[in-house]
Amino acid sequence: MSSCLMEGNEAVAWGALASGCRFFAGYPITPATTIFNTLLKIIPPAGGICMQGEDEIASIGYCLGASMAGLKSMTATSGPGLSLYSEQISFAIGSEIPLVIVDVQRLGPSTGSATRGADGDVQFMRWGNSGGLPVIVLAPVDVADCFVLTMHAFNLAEEFRCPVFIASNKEIAMTKESFDPDALIKPAIIDRIVSNEEKFFPFEVKEGCLVPQFLPIGGKTLVRQTSSTHGDDGYITTDYNVISRFQNRLKNKIDSAAGSFAFHESFIEEEADTLIITYGVTARAAKAVYDEQKKLGRPVSLLILKTLWPVPEKLIRDKAETANRVFVFEMNMGQYYGEIRRILPDKKVEFLGRMDGRLISPRQITEALGNG
Amino acid sequence: MDSLLNTGRPPVFCPGCSHERVAKALDKALSNMGLTGDKVVIVSDIGCSGLFDTFFNTHAFHGLHGRALTYAAGIKLAKPDLNVIVTMGDGGIGIGGAHLLAACRRNLNLTLLILNNFNFGMTGGQFSVTTPQEAQVGSAFLNRLEKPLDVCSLARSAGAPYVSRCSSYRNDLPDEIEQAVRFEGFSLIDMWGICPGRYTKRNKLTPQIIDESLAGNEPFTGVIKENLRKEYGLHYREIVSGLKKVSPPAGINAEYAPPEPGRREVVILGSAGQRIITSGDILCTAGLTAGLKVTQKNDYNITVLRGPSISEIILSPEDIGFSGIEKPSVIIALAHEGVDRRKYLFGNLDENTLIIRIKGIDIPDTQATVFDIDLKEQGFKIQDWALASLAVMARLNKVISFDMLNAAIKHVFKDKILESALNLVNRAELKKRD
Numbered sequence: 029m030s031s032c033l034m035e036g037n038e039a040v041a042w043g044a045l046a047s048g049c050r051f052f053a054g055y056p057i058t059p060a061t062t063i064f065n066t067l068l069k070i071i072p073p074a075g076g077i078c079m080q081g082e083d084e085i086a087s088i089g090y091c092l093g094a095s096m097a098g099l100k101s102m103t104a105t106s107g108p109g110l111s112l113y114s115e116q117i118s119f120a121i122g123s124e125i126p127l128v129i130v131d132v133q134r135l136g137p138s139t140g141s142a143t144r145g146a147d148g149d150v151q152f153m154r155w156g157n158s159g160g161l162p163v164i165v166l167a168p169v170d171v172a173d174c175f176v177l178t179m180h181a182f183n184l185a186e187e188f189r190c191p192v193f194i195a196s197n198k199e200i201a202m203t204k205e206s207f208d209p210d211a212l213i214k215p216a217i218i219d220r221i222v223s224n225e226e227k228f229f230p231f232e233v234k235e236g237c238l239v240p241q242f243l244p245i246g247g248k249t250l251v252r253q254t255s256s257t258h259g260d261d262g263y264i265t266t267d268y269n270v271i272s273r274f275q276n277r278l279k280n281k282i283d284s285a286a287g288s289f290a291f292h293e294s295f296i297e298e299e300a301d302t303l304i305i306t307y308g309v310t311a312r313a314a315k316a317v318y319d320e321q322k323k324l325g326r327p328v329s330l331l332i333l334k335t336l337w338p339v340p341e342k343l344i345r346d347k348a349e350t351a352n353r354v355f356v357f358e359m360n361m362g363q364y365y366g367e368i369r370r371i372l373p374d375k376k377v378e379f380l381g382r383m384d385g386r387l388i389s390p391r392q393i394t395e396a397l398g399n400g
Numbered sequence: 401m402d403s404l405l406n407t408g409r410p411p412v413f414c415p416g417c418s419h420e421r422v423a424k425a426l427d428k429a430l431s432n433m434g435l436t437g438d439k440v441v442i443v444s445d446i447g448c449s450g451l452f453d454t455f456f457n458t459h460a461f462h463g464l465h466g467r468a469l470t471y472a473a474g475i476k477l478a479k480p481d482l483n484v485i486v487t488m489g490d491g492g493i494g495i496g497g498a499h500l501l502a503a504c505r506r507n508l509n510l511t512l513l514i515l516n517n518f519n520f521g522m523t524g525g526q527f528s529v530t531t532p533q534e535a536q537v538g539s540a541f542l543n544r545l546e547k548p549l550d551v552c553s554l555a556r557s558a559g560a561p562y563v564s565r566c567s568s569y570r571n572d573l574p575d576e577i578e579q580a581v582r583f584e585g586f587s588l589i590d591m592w593g594i595c596p597g598r599y600t601k602r603n604k605l606t607p608q609i610i611d612e613s614l615a616g617n618e619p620f621t622g623v624i625k626e627n628l629r630k631e632y633g634l635h636y637r638e639i640v641s642g643l644k645k646v647s648p649p650a651g652i653n654a655e656y657a658p659p660e661p662g663r664r665e666v667v668i669l670g671s672a673g674q675r676i677i678t679s680g681d682i683l684c685t686a687g688l689t690a691g692l693k694v695t696q697k698n699d700y701n702i703t704v705l706r707g708p709s710i711s712e713i714i715l716s717p718e719d720i721g722f723s724g725i726e727k728p729s730v731i732i733a734l735a736h737e738g739v740d741r742r743k744y745l746f747g748n749l750d751e752n753t754l755i756i757r758i759k760g761i762d763i764p765d766t767q768a769t770v771f772d773i774d775l776k777e778q779g780f781k782i783q784d785w786a787l788a789s790l791a792v793m794a795r796l797n798k799v800i801s802f803d804m805l806n807a808a809i810k811h812v813f814k815d816k817i818l819e820s821a822l823n824l825v826n827r828a829e830l831k832k833r834d
Contacts (some may be wrong), residue, residue, distance in 0.1 A: 030651030031688045042648055073643040077477050082502035086470040093474025115464050201684035203723055205686055205697040208649060245459045248438050254462040264452060316721035387724045
């Protein structure tokens with residue numbers, strides 16, 4: 029057996045390179061900076077470009093330009109930088125620009141605590157855009173996830189032509205961990221579908237498809253990209269039928285595919301009364317509790333969500349089917365708890381959150397469950 | 401060459417708007433250069449200048465207010481051969497000020513056409529960064545309170561190698577634009593014009609007045625000699641072409657057996673400058689040499705050489721779930737800064753925890769087993785205490801063996817540093833302090 033030692037941020041960077049990422053731009057911010065540091069070492073020698081933007085707005089703007097010119101692109105930040113990304117995220121959603129955004133969450137609100145972990149941006153990633161159309165958010169639990177989910181994030185960004193978030197957390201991003209690189213289950217690389225039509229309309233979708241085909245800016249065929257409400261041709265439109273069709277498609281292309289990328293781990297015990305639902309670094313403490321309770325003959329079930337948005341509703345309903353009680357643990361004041369309650373109106377759903385920079389410990393979980 | 405104007409979408413500016421002249425001059429310049437539409441991208445943002453991309457049969461990218469230069473940079477870096485023309489208004493220059501400064505400093509081969517008409521035409525004639533203080537605009541008295549910006553002086557001081565200021569009514573505007581596009585680096589033309597829809601409703605401005613104002617201002621006619629230098633993209637590719645590909649870190653094989661079973665937690669409490677993080681790395685690597693799973697969390701202030709530095713390491717034959725430390729097997733107390741930050745740890749310990757304490761470091765009351773050692777007396781410098789303490793721990797066969805430590809040091813260090821590190825751990829003695 030052979031193991032590497034890496035922190036989550038380094039694994040994100042290597043995962044990005046393995047996905048074919050050839051453009052990165054970011055602005056230094058703890059605890060995301062080491063993604064930039066790592067990519068600056070590895071992307072340029074691989075023929076790509078790594079930039080330090082003058083601010084976060086610029087960094088994501090460079091990525092949007094580079095992505096439309098055909099390069100797989102990524103940016104990384106933390107809460108304060110994500111705030112500045114907002115207008116450009118809306119652009120990427122509405123104009124279908126593939127992009128991976130890593131949010132290494134730190135304790136907020138605002139500048140908060142740069143070196144303390146949290147999962148406080150879970151709703152912000154979903155709703156921090158004008159228009160409220162869906163995005164994809166994946167949440168890693170450990171270093172191996174940081175690598176593999178980053179690869180999935182690139183694939184999903186390419187396939188659905190939308191921004192895809194990695195909801196990391198300082199506690200994963202800056203914790204070094206051993207992992208076996210040969211044991212990673214890496215997905216096959218997906219690239220955006222390139223058009224070979226003679227007459228190209230940048231936002232036209234083929235029969236039975238929900239995502240337009242792509243051509244890069246700078247190629248032989250002229251390509252238009254615009255942040256304005258547009259028709260198939262990429263020109264501004266006021267036709268409400270066209271607009272309505274377009275908005276519905278942007279919603280449906282993600283929502284209708286939600287079941288195909290509901291990444292998760294589940295440990296369902298038949299005789300368990302309680303199902304724990306959690307994600308991110310908290311899943312590690314929950315797994316320790318699951319193991320311990322099983323050993324003690326008082327089993328609980330555990331569902332670890334790795335796709336947070338779109339909410340994997342069917343998965344959650346299926347896994348919760350036999351549980352009488354559902355307990356949600358997360359490093360915030362209850363952001364995903366609301367989603368679970370919405371999906372499981374007939375269940376007793378309880379919650380424990382923590383937002384003080386410390387991890388939720390196995391002991392806290394056990395006490396909350398009343399199994400201590 | 402043929403015109404690149406989009407005949408299906410002719411310019412739709414207000415009657416008398418100088419932007420239309422600029423659109424035609426840009427088309428003339430591009431045609432004169434013999435460029436086809438696929439060799440050009442027009443990048444625009446918000447405001448009337450943001451209509452430009454729709455009037456041309458070229459590649460087009462239209463984005464958010466003041467951000468055109470950011471998209472343009474990404475496109476140019478990805479497609480170095482493309483002619484990237486950016487159109488922005490005086491509004492965009494204000495809100496995108498940081499991007500203008502960055503573009504000037506960076507010197508990527510973009511051409512920025514500033515359609516400067518001294519107000520926000522599209523939103524009702526509010527004041528912009530170039531509105532004269534005496535003008536009557538849509539922001540009531542506010543523009544009287546703020547000094548207008550000289551974009552060209554700013555660009556020069558920010559490092560732009562090509563800056564030109566001219567009237568949109570110049571007959572040779574196509575030539576002026578062509579020169580800027582041909583320039584190998586960042587070029588900017590500050591084109592003064594008239595907004596009949598808003599600005600000249602309440603202010604007198606004619607092509608002649610523009611000429612007179614320009615004559616009264618410092619002239620900018622293109623190349624800024626002191627700022628001439630290598631183009632950014634060219635320079636970037638030049639530097640990068642010499643870089644060697646980086647391989648992912650190689651895995652470390654398991655060769656040893658750990659001295660103790662089960663999960664072991666170690667906390668190294670020191671101060672900045674004591675090589676705490678490096679010692680944490682070594683301890684983790686030692687774990688890998690025994691096939692253990694490891695995690696390492698570090699805690700330090702932003703200051704260098706001052707304040708606490710802490711490394712928390714877990715080694716376990718099982719997968720490590722919870723990565724927090726609640727009951728450490730070993731605490732290494734090297735400095736009061738680190739001890740102070742984790743003082744809450746000490747009260748909960750029992751005799752199963754070993755504290756390796758360096759002489760002179762006070763620790764809170766504890767039930768843990770304390771092993772006192774005087775590393776100073778053994779001749780160790782303070783920055784070597786952490787590594788020497790690992791040697792002590794390994795000699796005691798706690799958490800790691802001495803073989804594991806030696807193997808880890810060989811993985812982490814090279815050459816002279818390796819030699820001195822091996823020498824260092826060999827010198828550390830178990831001799832207890834009296």
